Amino acid sequence: MPKKIYLIIIICASLATHFLFFGQPRETVFDEVHFGKFISGYFTHEYFFDIHPPLGKLLISGMGYATSFKPGFSFAEIGQQFPDRGYLWLRLLPTLAGVLLPIIIFFLILELGLSPLAAFAGGLMIAFENALLVQSRFILLDPFLLLFGFAALLFYFKYKNSSTTTHLFLSGLFAALTVSVKWTGLTFLAIIGILYLINWIKSENEPLPAASSGVSGWAPLQDVSAPPTHSHSVLHPRGKLRSIADVCNKIKNLASGLVFLVVIPFGIYFLIFTSHFLLLNKSGPGDAFMTQEFRKTLTGSTDSTNADIKSLNIFQKFRELNVQMYKSNATLTASHPYSSKWYTWPFMIRPIYYWNNSANGQQSRIYLLGNPVIWWASTVAMLYLLIGVFYGLYRGVRPKLLPVLLTGTYLLNILPFIGISRAMFLYHYFIGSILAIIALVYLIDRLENKKRAFVALLVASVAMFIFFAPLTYGLPLTEKAYHLRNWLPSWI
Numbered sequence: 001m002p003k004k005i006y007l008i009i010i011i012c013a014s015l016a017t018h019f020l021f022f023g024q025p026r027e028t029v030f031d032e033v034h035f036g037k038f039i040s041g042y043f044t045h046e047y048f049f050d051i052h053p054p055l056g057k058l059l060i061s062g063m064g065y066a067t068s069f070k071p072g073f074s075f076a077e078i079g080q081q082f083p084d085r086g087y088l089w090l091r092l093l094p095t096l097a098g099v100l101l102p103i104i105i106f107f108l109i110l111e112l113g114l115s116p117l118a119a120f121a122g123g124l125m126i127a128f129e130n131a132l133l134v135q136s137r138f139i140l141l142d143p144f145l146l147l148f149g150f151a152a153l154l155f156y157f158k159y160k161n162s163s164t165t166t167h168l169f170l171s172g173l174f175a176a177l178t179v180s181v182k183w184t185g186l187t188f189l190a191i192i193g194i195l196y197l198i199n200w201i202k203s204e205n206e207p208l209p210a211a212s213s214g215v216s217g218w219a220p221l222q223d224v225s226a227p228p229t230h231s232h233s234v235l236h237p238r239g240k241l242r243s244i245a246d247v248c249n250k251i252k253n254l255a256s257g258l259v260f261l262v263v264i265p266f267g268i269y270f271l272i273f274t275s276h277f278l279l280l281n282k283s284g285p286g287d288a289f290m291t292q293e294f295r296k297t298l299t300g301s302t303d304s305t306n307a308d309i310k311s312l313n314i315f316q317k318f319r320e321l322n323v324q325m326y327k328s329n330a331t332l333t334a335s336h337p338y339s340s341k342w343y344t345w346p347f348m349i350r351p352i353y354y355w356n357n358s359a360n361g362q363q364s365r366i367y368l369l370g371n372p373v374i375w376w377a378s379t380v381a382m383l384y385l386l387i388g389v390f391y392g393l394y395r396g397v398r399p400k401l402l403p404v405l406l407t408g409t410y411l412l413n414i415l416p417f418i419g420i421s422r423a424m425f426l427y428h429y430f431i432g433s434i435l436a437i438i439a440l441v442y443l444i445d446r447l448e449n450k451k452r453a454f455v456a457l458l459v460a461s462v463a464m465f466i467f468f469a470p471l472t473y474g475l476p477l478t479e480k481a482y483h484l485r486n487w488l489p490s491w492i
Contacts, residue, residue, distance in 0.1 A: 001116070001117075001120075002116075003110070003119075006106070006116055006117075006119065006120035006123075007106060007123075009124070010102050010103060010120065010123040010127060011103060013124060013127045014099045014100075014101075014102045014123075014126075014127040015099055017127055017133055017465075018095050018099045018133065018136060018137065019099075021473045021474075021475075022088075022091075022095065022137070023085065023088040024473065024474060025355060025357065025364070025366075025474050026081065026082045026087075026088065027080060027081050027082065027355065027357070028075055028079065028080045028082075029078065029138045029354050029366060030078060030138065030140075030354040030355065030366075030368075031138075031139075031140055032075060032078075032138055032139045033076065033077060033078060033080075034075075035057060035060070035139045035140060035141065036075035036087075036090070036139055037074075038050055038057045039057060039060050039064060039069075039090060039139065040071035040072075040073070040075070041280060041284060042057070042058070042061040042064075042279050043061070043064065043069065043071040044071055044282070044284075045279060045280060045281055045282045046280065046282045046283065046285065047280040047282060047283060047285075047286045047287060047298050048280065048284055048285055048286040049285075049286030049288075049289040049290070049324070049328075050286075050325075051325050051329050051332075052141060052182050052183070053179065053181060053182065053183070053269070053272065053273070054180070054273065054275075054276040055177060055181045055272050056141035056144045056145070056182070057141070058272065058276065058279075060090050061279075062093075063089055063090060063092055063093045064089070064090055067086065067089040068086070069087070069089065069090065070086070078354075078355060079355065090139050091139055093144075094136050094137070094138065094139065094140055094143040095137055097136060097143035097144050097146070098132065098133065098135075098136025098137070098143045098147075099136075100147055101126055101132070101136075101143070101147050101150065102123040102127040103123065104147060104150045104151050104154055105122050105123050105126050105150060105434065105437075105438070106119045106120065106122065106123030107154055108153060108154045108157070108438075109122045109123070109438060109441060111154060111157040111158055111161065112402060112405075113402065114445050115450075117450065117454055118441040118442070118444065118445040118450075118454070119441075120454075121444070121454045121457065122437055122438055122440075122441040124458055124461075125371075125374050125437050125440075125441075125457075125458070125461055126434065126437065128374070128461050128462055129370060129371050129374050129375075129433075129437075129465075130369055130370055130371045130465060130468050130469070130471070130472045131351075131368050131370035131371070131430075131433075132146075132370075132430065132434075134354065134366060134367070134369075134472055135368065135427055135430070138354075141181050141182055142182075142427055142430060144177075144181045145178055145181045145182045145185055145430075145431075146430055146431065146434065148174045148175075148177040148178040148181065148185070149174070149175070149178040149185050149187070149188040150188075150434065151170075151174040152170075152171050152172075152173075152174035152175040152177075152178060152189070152192060153188060153191070153192070155167045155168075155170040155171040155174060156168070156171040156195065156196075158171075159171060160195075165256065165260075168256065168257075168260045168261075169260050169264070171192055171261075172192075172260040172261045172264050173264065173265075175188050175192055175261070175265055176189075176264065176265030176266075176267075176269055180268065180272045183325075183329070184413075184428065187409070187431060189261070189265065190412060191408070191409045193257075193262075195405075196261060200250075200253055200254060200257065270318060273317075273318050273321065273322075274314060274318075277297075277314065277317055277318075280298075281297075281298065281299055282298060283298045283299065283300040283301040283302075283304070284298075287301060289328070290320065290321075290324065291320060292306075292309050293309060293310055293311065293312045293316075296309045296310070296311040296312070297312060297317065329422065330422075331422075332422035332423065333421075333422065334422075334423060335423055336423045336425075338351070338352040338353055338425065339423035339425055340424060340425060340426055341424070342414060342417040342418060342420075342424065342428070345426055345428070345429035345432065345433075346379040346382070346383075346433075346436070347376070347379060348370050348372070348375050348426070349488070350426060351368050351369040351370070351426055351491055352367070352368035352425055352426055352427070353366075353367060353492070354367065354368055355474060359476070360476075361478075362477060362478055363476070363477060363479065364475060364476050364477070365470075365471055365477070366472070366473070367471040367472075367491075368426055369468060369471055370433070371464050371465055371468065372464055372468075373457070373460045373461045373464045374437065374461050375433065377440055377457065378433065378437045378439065378440040379436055380440075381436060381440035381442075381443050382406070382407070382410060382432075382435070382436040382439045382440075384439075384443065385403045385407050385439050385442075385443070386407050386410075386411075388403065389403050389404055389407050403439075403442070406435055406438060406439045406442065407439075409435055410432055410436065410439075413431045413432050413435070414429070414432050440457075441454075444457065471485060
């Protein structure tokens with residue numbers, strides 16, 4: 001089947017799953033009680049404090065401006081009824097980000113050198129992954145984090161396969177946007193930086209593969225233990241120095257990496273905070289987190305007219321807010337009934353209860369619960385790759401590049417959570433879960449009867465999606481029907 005047909009099916013499936021029952025419920029759901037208040041703050045211009053960077057909230061606020069949103073709703077508690085449908089427009093951009101994510105994953109899998117069928121299966125599983133769907137239908141930040149982060153990876157591998165500088169620029173741009181939504185987006189910037197540095201170091205000893213229009217330029221499925229295949233070498237005879245042109249080219253490549261992956265991303269990150277400060281120019285509920293010098297810059301603050309207090313410039317405000325965000329993240333001690341430990345996430349031990357409503361003897365619930373077929377099958381696949389990579393390294397066998405990339409990125413995402421003591425939740429694993437899905441399609445793509453395996457997997461995934469859809473969309477269920485879907489004791 002042509003790639004265009006695969007892509008059209010993914011687009012249609014993603015639109016259908018994300019916009020089915022769009023706007024329901026017309027009540028606040030889970031962390032909308034926080035982010036809804038922050039969005040309102042951009043309209044009242046009253047300073048608020050959040051532990052996350054401002055981009056995601058700014059984007060949603062932009063939709064509010066475009067739809068003539070009027071603040072006033074308190075977002076006081078989960079289940080609070082919205083006064084009108086205007087508030088539902090705030091959910092549109094996160095939903096659109098969720099719609100686009102399967103498309104990005106489709107192209108990323110192709111760029112990694114897998115078959116169109118594997119890319120189709122990966123994209124379609126993202127569209128039918130219940131937990132990802134729940135997270136993308138409300139006023140939440142993770143849809144932007146995932147879309148921008150995997151777009152950054154996509155453009156980096158496009159750059160790797162084509163050597164087009166524009167792709168490197170786009171990779172750095174989307175990585176910057178990712179970090180500007182949540183700091184967990186540093187995973188993407190780190191892996192891109194590491195890959196670029198490795199490639200730069202390797203180029204000292206061997207030439208890059210010839211540029212191509214497809215994935216063959218990177219050759220991710222090639223066993224790296226095999227000798228490089230190229231018609232010429234840029235190495236000079238042993239003991240001789242490289243030419244001045246070679247050295248200059250190396251310096252130029254390193255400088256390009258620093259500009260596109262460090263300087264530009266930091267500049268974008270800073271400019272986003274600048275917009276944040278311009279909009280929040282009045283005293284507000286977030287004042288208490290900041291110093292007197294910071295509050296001096298806010299209209300209406302008790303410190304704004306104190307001549308003895310020196311006001312901060314924009315760079316100082318940027319530094320103070322980021323330091324305070326870090327401290328607040330590091331010192332969060334509040335517990336939560338639906339928090340979970342990082343080692344339980346791959347097995348989906350503790351989902352999250354987002355919303356419930358009782359009417360006519362039936363309960364409607366929204367549950368952040370992944371598609372069991374997709375979630376558990378991808379976990380098995382990632383564990384298989386991890387064991388294979390580490391066993392190969394133990395035996396002195398250099399593994400193929402793509403398994404190393406997938407497992408390395410997976411570990412880079414999940415290992416930082418080991419040292420975090422604050423309450424954490426299943427949605428912190430979303431990056432890892434998507435990488436695990438890519439690992440799953442990679443393994444199936446290597447099978448002799450991969451077509452049958454992909455068909456069986458997709459049929460099972462869609463069937464399981466439909467079965468758990470009432471908990472995804474908040475549809476009424478009898479207690480008996482609910483308990484049929486409550487498979488583990490921790491799924492309360």
